[in-house]
Amino acid sequence: MRRVLMGIAAAALTVGALGTAAPAMADPDTDFANELHVYGIYGQKDYNAWIGKIMCKRLYTGVDKDVFATARFIQMNMEKGTTTEQTYQFIGAGLRTYCPEKLPVLDAARQS
Numbered sequence: 001m002r003r004v005l006m007g008i009a010a011a012a013l014t015v016g017a018l019g020t021a022a023p024a025m026a027d028p029d030t031d032f033a034n035e036l037h038v039y040g041i042y043g044q045k046d047y048n049a050w051i052g053k054i055m056c057k058r059l060y061t062g063v064d065k066d067v068f069a070t071a072r073f074i075q076m077n078m079e080k081g082t083t084t085e086q087t088y089q090f091i092g093a094g095l096r097t098y099c100p101e102k103l104p105v106l107d108a109a110r111q112s
Helices: 002-018 028-038 045-061 067-077 084-098 104-111
Strands: none
Touching: 028 045, 028 084, 045 067, 045 084, 067 084, 067 104, 084 104
């Protein structure tokens, strides 16, 4: 589990660094959906964006105390068959897209 989390945290930072040259008129929900497709995560764009935004709100308000609680929330709201790796990829993409200041929760989880 830690290796998966460490790899995803590294990928989150790498993909985030590569994606910094976005056009000024970019739609974050579309960008989020496109990134999820890279990980094999599909579903309705609006639903996934909604879950990503709720995920951030849960982190801001303290409902989820750590990324593991966030992962349980995401797993409960994703399609059956979503892997643990995809769950953490969703979290990384959601953090980068909707609440980048919360990215340190991935590093905190990796260190625990």
